[in-house]
Amino acid sequence: xxxxxxxxxxTLDGYFVDAQGAMSWAQPGNDDPEYAAFVAxxxxxxxxxxxxxxxxxxMASYWPTPIADQHMPVVAKSMNAAxxxxxxxxxxxxxxxxxxxxxxxxxDEVRKLKAESGPGMCILGSGSIVAQLAAHNLIDEYQMVIDxxxxxxxxxxxxxxxxxxxxxxSKSRTxxxxxxxxxxxxx
Amino acid sequence: xxxxxxxxxxTLDGYFVDAQGAMSWAQPGNDDPEYAAFVAxxxxxxxxxxxxxxxxxxMASYWPTPIADQHMPVVAKSMNAAxxxxxxxxxxxxxxxxxxxxxxxxxDEVRKLKAESGPGMCILGSGSIVAQLAAHNLIDEYQMVIDxxxxxxxxxxxxxxxxxxxxxxSKSRTxxxxxxxxxxxxx
Numbered sequence: 001x002x003x004x005x006x007x008x009x010x011t012l013d014g015y016f017v018d019a020q021g022a023m024s025w026a027q028p029g030n031d032d033p034e035y036a037a038f039v040a041x042x043x044x045x046x047x048x049x050x051x052x053x054x055x056x057x058x059m060a061s062y063w064p065t066p067i068a069d070q071h072m073p074v075v076a077k078s079m080n081a082a083x084x085x086x087x088x089x090x091x092x093x094x095x096x097x098x099x100x101x102x103x104x105x106x107x108d109e110v111r112k113l114k115a116e117s118g119p120g121m122c123i124l125g126s127g128s129i130v131a132q133l134a135a136h137n138l139i140d141e142y143q144m145v146i147d148x149x150x151x152x153x154x155x156x157x158x159x160x161x162x163x164x165x166x167x168x169x170s171k172s173r174t175x176x177x178x179x180x181x182x183x184x185x186x187x
Numbered sequence: 188x189x190x191x192x193x194x195x196x197x198t199l200d201g202y203f204v205d206a207q208g209a210m211s212w213a214q215p216g217n218d219d220p221e222y223a224a225f226v227a228x229x230x231x232x233x234x235x236x237x238x239x240x241x242x243x244x245x246m247a248s249y250w251p252t253p254i255a256d257q258h259m260p261v262v263a264k265s266m267n268a269a270x271x272x273x274x275x276x277x278x279x280x281x282x283x284x285x286x287x288x289x290x291x292x293x294x295d296e297v298r299k300l301k302a303e304s305g306p307g308m309c310i311l312g313s314g315s316i317v318a319q320l321a322a323h324n325l326i327d328e329y330q331m332v333i334d335x336x337x338x339x340x341x342x343x344x345x346x347x348x349x350x351x352x353x354x355x356x357s358k359s360r361t362x363x364x365x366x367x368x369x370x371x372x373x374x
Contacts, residue, residue: 012371
């Protein structure tokens with residue numbers, strides 16, 4: 001079984017995107033050398049990236065651009081090269097390099113992906129997908145970077161999970177830019 | 188000026204209370220000896236505790252009881268002895284030991300309290316009060332214990348702040364029970 005990890009930036013009020021669906025509030029501090037090295041290392045595993053339609057569209061419009069290459073060259077190269085999956089019932093094609101479009105039932109598709117051989121898989125953003133998979137115990141690790149900001153409104157990746165989800169803290173690391181990396185496992 | 192601290196347990200989805208207003212999800216792990224010692228030490232400063240009406244009612248119905256004395260004797264003794272303030276336009280009296288009822292404008296009352304001499308002040312719970320005071324830069328430190336649980340619904344203490352609040356990480360400490368203490372200062 002391939003493990004499935006979630007990696008998201010989270011505000012102090014628990015949001016992975018703001019009320020407009022943006023993640024730009026997470027950018028300050030990304031130029032901290034120690035933090036940048038951590039992100040580059042953490043995203044270099046060679047695994048498959050999984051997205052919902054909304055996060056896919058946002059990522060596909062950013063990472064292949066010269067701006068991304070200028071600001072975060074190591075991450076951009078890794079993101080563009082990585083094998084990617086987007087789950088959508090409405091998209092007709094997925095043109096970002098190395099992307100598979102899966103249109104079937106989310107839980108079935110993820111169970112099939114997990115049964116394949118190869119390195120692990122990682123969900124970025126994609127709150128509605130995280131909430132559905134979390135509720136069915138299909139996520140093997142929750143990685144969060146707690147950013148030192150409160151927004152007042154936004155979306156949680158655990159929005160409306162049907163029951164409280166108790167996790168086990170597995171790793172933690174604090175950075176000089178004020179970001180705190182926390183990793184949790186299912187109990 | 189007396190400093191004003193906020194101390195709250197926060198879920199991984201950013202809530203300080205669940206959808207029913209309860210904080211019982213934060214109890215697992217409180218019997219961890221290292222964590223219990225931290226909480227007892229952290230609550231022993233002798234400062235004034237500040238509450239909104241809802242949190243006051245919940246605390247006043249718990250801490251003076253034999254159950255509280257049995258489960259967390261050091262904290263219960265400290266909570267009952269501490270000088271307390273409740274802000275409310277509707278309460279007519281506050282009968283929990285050593286409590287002052289303040290019925291005036293919240294910002295005015297807090298500015299007057301901060302100008303008094305004495306040890307610091309601490310807000311527990313009281314989300315609507317935190318959001319109002321945060322928006323007016325009247326909070327000097329935000330202490331949060333991140334509990335290893337997601338609820339799916341609840342209330343954030345930063346709900347509807349009028350602008351994003353960027354903070355500076357000041358302290359962090361991880362406990363074996365999976366709770367993570369984070370302290371932030373205004374920027």
